[in-house]
Amino acid sequence: MTISLALRRGIRVVNRSKRLWFIFYAVLTLAALIPAAALTAIAFQSLGHSAWAEQLGRSLDLEWIGELIASYDAMPIWPVVAAVAGVVAISAIAHLFLLGGAIETFARRQWFSAALFFGGCGRNFWRIFRLALYCLILIAAVYGVNAGLAAIGEKIWGKGSEATPLVHWSWFRAAVILTLLGLVNLVFDYTAIRLVAEDSRQPFRGLWRSCRLLFANFGRTAGLAAVLWAIMLLLIAVYFGISQLFAQRTLAAVFVLLLVRQAMVLARIWSRLLFYSSQCEMYDGIAPAAVVRQECAPHV
Amino acid sequence: MKRLLPAIALLAGFSAPAADAAMSDQIVRYNIRARLDPATKTIAGQETLTWRNESPDRIRELRFHLYLNAFQNQKSTFIRESGGELRSDKMSTDDWGYIEIKRMHKAEGGDLTHAIRFIHPDDDNADDQTVIAVALPDPVLPGGAITLDIDFVSKLPKVFARTGYHQDFFMVGQWFPKIGVYEKAGDRYAKQGAWNCHQFHANTEFFADYGVYDVSITTPSNYVVGATGVEQSAVEDPRNHQTTHRFYQEDVHDFAWTASPHFIRIERLFEPARAVGAADTAAAARLLGLPPEDLRLKPVRMILLIQPEHLWQAERHFRALENGLKWWGLWYGAYPYQTITVVDPPYGANGAGGMEYPTLITAGTNWWPGRHEYMLEVVIIHEFGHQYWYGMVGTNEFEESWLDEGFNTYSTDKIVDMVYGAGYLPVHVLGVPVSETLGLPRFTFGEMDRFGYLLYGKHDPVVRNGWQYYDSTQYGIDSYMRPGTLLRTLENYFGAQTMARIMRGWLERYRFHHPTSVDFEKLVNELSGRDMTWFFDQFVFGTNWLNYKVGSVQCDPIEVKLGSYVEIGKRITIDRKAADRIEKERKKKGERQSYRIVVKLVRDGESVFPVAMRMTLDNGDIVREQWDGRERWIKYEYTKASPVKSVVIDPEHKILLDGSFADNSYVAQPAPLPFVKWFANLVFWFQMVLP
Numbered sequence: 008m009t010i011s012l013a014l015r016r017g018i019r020v021v022n023r024s025k026r027l028w029f030i031f032y033a034v035l036t037l038a039a040l041i042p043a044a045a046l047t048a049i050a051f052q053s054l055g056h057s058a059w060a061e062q063l064g065r066s067l068d069l070e071w072i073g074e075l076i077a078s079y080d081a082m083p084i085w086p087v088v089a090a091v092a093g094v095v096a097i098s099a100i101a102h103l104f105l106l107g108g109a110i111e112t113f114a115r116r117q118w119f120s121a122a123l124f125f126g127g128c129g130r131n132f133w134r135i136f137r138l139a140l141y142c143l144i145l146i147a148a149v150y151g152v153n154a155g156l157a158a159i160g161e162k163i164w165g166k167g168s169e170a171t172p173l174v175h176w177s178w179f180r181a182a183v184i185l186t187l188l189g190l191v192n193l194v195f196d197y198t199a200i201r202l203v204a205e206d207s208r209q210p211f212r213g214l215w216r217s218c219r220l221l222f223a224n225f226g227r228t229a230g231l232a233a234v235l236w237a238i239m240l241l242l243i244a245v246y247f248g249i250s251q252l253f254a255q256r257t258l259a260a261v262f263v264l265l266l267v268r269q270a271m272v273l274a275r276i277w278s279r280l281l282f283y284s285s286q287c288e289m290y291d292g293i294a295p296a297a298v299v300r301q302e303c304a305p306h307v
Numbered sequence: 308m309k310r311l312l313p314a315i316a317l318l319a320g321f322s323a324p325a326a327d328a329a330m331s332d333q334i335v336r337y338n339i340r341a342r343l344d345p346a347t348k349t350i351a352g353q354e355t356l357t358w359r360n361e362s363p364d365r366i367r368e369l370r371f372h373l374y375l376n377a378f379q380n381q382k383s384t385f386i387r388e389s390g391g392e393l394r395s396d397k398m399s400t401d402d403w404g405y406i407e408i409k410r411m412h413k414a415e416g417g418d419l420t421h422a423i424r425f426i427h428p429d430d431d432n433a434d435d436q437t438v439i440a441v442a443l444p445d446p447v448l449p450g451g452a453i454t455l456d457i458d459f460v461s462k463l464p465k466v467f468a469r470t471g472y473h474q475d476f477f478m479v480g481q482w483f484p485k486i487g488v489y490e491k492a493g494d495r496y497a498k499q500g501a502w503n504c505h506q507f508h509a510n511t512e513f514f515a516d517y518g519v520y521d522v523s524i525t526t527p528s529n530y531v532v533g534a535t536g537v538e539q540s541a542v543e544d545p546r547n548h549q550t551t552h553r554f555y556q557e558d559v560h561d562f563a564w565t566a567s568p569h570f571i572r573i574e575r576l577f578e579p580a581r582a583v584g585a586a587d588t589a590a591a592a593r594l595l596g597l598p599p600e601d602l603r604l605k606p607v608r609m610i611l612l613i614q615p616e617h618l619w620q621a622e623r624h625f626r627a628l629e630n631g632l633k634w635w636g637l638w639y640g641a642y643p644y645q646t647i648t649v650v651d652p653p654y655g656a657n658g659a660g661g662m663e664y665p666t667l668i669t670a671g672t673n674w675w676p677g678r679h680e681y682m683l684e685v686v687i688i689h690e691f692g693h694q695y696w697y698g699m700v701g702t703n704e705f706e707e708s709w710l711d712e713g714f715n716t717y718s719t720d721k722i723v724d725m726v727y728g729a730g731y732l733p734v735h736v737l738g739v740p741v742s743e744t745l746g747l748p749r750f751t752f753g754e755m756d757r758f759g760y761l762l763y764g765k766h767d768p769v770v771r772n773g774w775q776y777y778d779s780t781q782y783g784i785d786s787y788m789r790p791g792t793l794l795r796t797l798e799n800y801f802g803a804q805t806m807a808r809i810m811r812g813w814l815e816r817y818r819f820h821h822p823t824s825v826d827f828e829k830l831v832n833e834l835s836g837r838d839m840t841w842f843f844d845q846f847v848f849g850t851n852w853l854n855y856k857v858g859s860v861q862c863d864p865i866e867v868k869l870g871s872y873v874e875i876g877k878r879i880t881i882d883r884k885a886a887d888r889i890e891k892e893r894k895k896k897g898e899r900q901s902y903r904i905v906v907k908l909v910r911d912g913e914s915v916f917p918v919a920m921r922m923t924l925d926n927g928d929i930v931r932e933q934w935d936g937r938e939r940w941i942k943y944e945y946t947k948a949s950p951v952k953s954v955v956i957d958p959e960h961k962i963l964l965d966g967s968f969a970d971n972s973y974v975a976q977p978a979p980l981p982f983v984k985w986f987a988n989l990v991f992w993f994q995m996v997l998p
Contacts, residue, residue, distance in 0.1 A: 039993035047986045054981075058953055058972035063981040067748040073761035074967050098997040168474050168569065168653035170674040171616050174738035181737055251746075261984050268991040275995065 008292020010231045017285025021277060024119045024284075027109055031276045034105060038098040042091055049087075053078055103139055107131025109280060110203040113287040127203065134202045138210035142195045149187040156180045193232050196282060197221055200290045224293045231289050232282075239278045246271040330643060331558040331819035334359050335518030339483055342525040342549075343566060347462075348402070348472045354457040354483055355414065358447070362491035362500050365446035369453070370426075370504035371439050374481030377507040378404035378464040378471075382434035384427070385468070388774060389509030393468045396658040404464030404471060408439075408484060414454035417444060429506045429774065437507040438487075457484050466658040468509075469669075473656035475530075480563040480664060481513070488516050488821070495703065495823050505705040510782040511773035512697075512704035512711075515560040517819055525551045526566045533572075533612045533648045534564035535667045556644070558819060559665030560701055565650045570612040573621055577632050579604035591637035594807045604636040610648040617651055617672055620683065624649055624670065627684040631691035634722045638807060639695055639814045647694070649687060661686050663693030673733070677740030681723055681730040685752060689719040700817045707824050708782070709769045709847075713790020718810070720752040720791055729754075753795060757963050759788030769793065769847045770824050792963045793846050799961035800842075801835050809834045824848075841915070846964060851913035855956050856970035858909035858940060862951045865901040866890065904945045906954050910936055912966060921958045924949040925975075951975055 021027075053075060054060045062068060111127025112119055160176040167173075198210065198217040207213055221228050246267070253264040338355040360366050377385035380403060391398040412418040422442045427435045447453045461482045464471045470480040487504025490497040497503075503514065526532055528543050528550040536556025543550040554564070583604060592599040609632075611624050628649055636642055650669040652659040660671025668690035672683045692715040696702070702710035729749035731742035763784040766777040776782035798806035812834050813827060828843045845851050867886040872879055881889070908920060915936050922930040926949035934941050955972040957965060965971065 043989035053969045056973045057969045058974045060981045061978045069750045069754045069758050073758035077761040102998040170654040177737045265987045272994045
């Protein structure tokens with residue numbers, strides 16, 4: 008299995024699973040609407056019939072933020088942080104839930120059906136959830152490495168009189184940490200695929216097996232991941248370029264930008280699903296015996 | 308560095324001690340010989356101080372500041388108050404700073420060392436050793452003088468609270484025994500003659516008499532040295548590779564210096580003919596009502612001591628300094644000294660950044676300041692501005708910090724916002740500025756002042772002793788941002804011309820004196836021709852909050868009223884049907900619908916301020932009202948041919964002290980754009996960051 012082939016097949020599979028995109032889109036949007044509505048309500052409560060709102064239509068006003076905070080007599084930072092953290096946690100759990108269904112659909116090589124998808128969601132949730140917890144430990148370890156590298160930099164250059172070595176060290180540190188986080192992500196993805204493909208309930212064992220598999224085929228697995236990240240970054244760059252064209256000075260412009268942005272959100276979901284579909288294909292290629300082959304009929 | 312010495316020689320005309328008449332009363336004269344030992348971080352000093360008694364009192368005791376003792380242990384008042392933290396900088400607990408007087412005696416004989424005792428005039432902290440009293444065997448008579456020889460050793464702490472060392476960088480401020488200010492009855496707030504010599508507090512800066520400083524500093528020859536005043540000579544002793552730099556300055560009230568082998572020294576001349584355009588001079592002259600010739604500035608030697616890694620930012624430093632020299636000069640008066648030195652502290656010495664001393668200021672940039680982030684500029688212009696508010700107008704920073712910091716914030720922000728415009732907040736990722744790339748909003752410093760005032764402007768009056776504010780944040784807001792907002796409100800109230808003349812008048816009248824807040828109030832009343840006592844009582848000496856708001860707006864079409872009426876001696880009844888008929892007839896005749904509009908304005912805070920109201924009708928008509936704002940609320944009633952479109956209090960946002968602009972207005976049809984826009988933005992941002 009080549010990177011190119013896995014990618015092509017992955018794109019084909021994702022493109023025929025449009026209903027999957029919309030399930031992910033709906034859940035994500037719902038999760039986003041809740042804190043957005045709450046924050047808007049807090050923020051705009053004071054404006055009501057105020058003429059100042061028009062000014063805010065142009066740009067965020069620091070003085071208004073000051074008034075807003077002052078009107079609460081203290082910075083309402085912790086309740087807001089707690090609420091947002093709660094939404095992030097719930098959203099993450101929902102994502103893990105849906106992921107089981109998505110991988111089930113990709114790994115079984117079947118057309119999307121609600122029974123297959125939601126059956127997969129339910130069947131795979133706990134194993135993927137436990138896998139995510141293990142990966143959280145790995146992520147914590149990566150942050151530990153980050154702290155260690157920062158401490159080394161501080162030890163060598165921290166008491167010096169130049170910021171340059173520390174800035175350059177921070178770039179190196181960022182590269183190391185992003186690579187390590189990318190690897191953790193890779194391990195998570197392939198282990199999740201393995202758990203679903205083998206119908207295994209042993210995420211810890213799966214984790215180590217996936218590591219072995221990954222490093223035995225490191226060029227292809229890491230190469231595919233790099234291409235997938237590049238696609239995601241490209242999409243973001245394209246969006247960034249397009250969004251600069253809209254100044255949001257009229258309702259029409261706001262609406263058009265909203266559409267562009269929703270296209271971007273869908274592209275992001277597509278790209279994330281592409282990670283799994285392509286990696287399923289790759290996994291199939293490098294561990295063919297493990298995958299339960301239930302090819303779908305072409306016209307079902 | 309040394310390569311610039313020929314250029315300095317060319318400007319030798321600057322170097323001789325000034326022969327002009329003294330600008331100040333020169334109460335003190337310091338001759339100091341100081342030797343820096345970089346290994347032990349100590350300065351061995353010999354000080355000869357002459358102090359003149361200008362009061363009618365017989366002075367039997369002298370008082371001195373020993374500021375460095377604030378850093379000698381955790382029992383000092385400074386450390387107790389600050390907890391060892393100031394301006395986000397933490398004091399090192401493994402290397403302390405202190406100052407020891409080894410010997411003090413009168414020049415004509417008579418040892419005074421035994422007569423030194425520590426006192427603590429501000430609090431009950433017997434462990435604080437930042438002020439000493441020296442009992443004199445013979446009083447200093449009115450008009451007389453005393454000369455003392457003082458041997459001292461100053462040990463610098465690791466850089467903290469403006470002074471100290473970091474590696475081989477030395478920022479040497481508050482480093483010598485410095486005599487306090489003897490205030491005779493009638494000076495400032497003094498009812499009888501007394502020393503004004505406060506302990507060193509976490510939230511205070513300094514206060515001293517004007518005088519002459521002649522200071523010789525010996526450092527290793529590879530060190531680049533910068534200091535208050537004009538360098539008279541640099542004499543190298545080749546035997547021990549030490550160089551003695553002699554600096555001289557008259558009419559200043561402090562002396563600080565810096566030394567580091569890594570500084571790159573760049574010198575330029577501020578040439579008014581090149582830097583100040585005729586149009587700018589003419590505009591300033593119009594503003595001040597003065598002939599343009601009166602605004603003529605003088606050339607100034609600008610010296611920049613910059614870190615090698617910031618060398619590429621040298622242009623920005625010079626441009627900011629030139630803007631300072633130009634605008635402060637045009638608005639308030641020409642900078643009177645020959646030099647101004649800007650020190651760029653190295654990475655790790657942030658505690659030394661953003662500080663003012665006479666003719667020497669410390670700036671502070673970062674590794675990569677964004678193109679439209681103006682912290683670098685605002686710090687330089689602000690610290691330069693202290694040459695006026697603190698330097699030339701020598702207010703007491705212990706007791707009335709707003710007179711230097713607040714005035715300076717007001718002036719600096721006007722310059723920065725005018726010259727540079729709104730800037731980005733410094734948001735950096737991995738050392739790289741990202742605000743512009745991310746399209747974050749830009750803010751003016753004036754907006755930031757009001758932001759700070761809104762958040763923290765409630766606990767203390769603006770004027771109070773620095774150590775008595777609720778906390779250090781309150782001190783900061785009340786000294787900088789709130790006065791900045793307050794003075795801009797005053798400017799909006801008077802108009803730019805009157806305010807400009809008041810500020811220039813403040814400098815002209817109190818140049819090289821020690822005025823107070825009350826003096827400023829009197830000057831404002833005099834130059835504006837209005838009694839502004841109400842303003843000062845409420846916003847400078849008081850804590851009352853100001854907020855006016857639109858309480859309610861009611862707009863109803865005037866309809867035929869139902870009921871029973873007597874018309875021409877006959878009782879008639881108008882019921883619904885009759886009313887509809889009358890309305891129909893009116894429309895047929897082309898009579899326009901009238902509206903009854905009732906507007907209620909409310910004074911929500913305790914403070915009173917005259918406010919303007921502007922009501923706009925749908926047909927474009929505008930109704931204006933002026934309310935003296937004294938009552939708790941006021942009602943305006945109108946009958947108009949068009950419904951109301953909007954009602955706005957203080958439509959030009961002149962009263963920046965108003966605690967809320969949001970409730971200052973009412974629009975009949977709120978614009979949906981901002982709500983839709985920000986809600987859509989938030990949804991998208993969450994969609995992108997949520998898993």
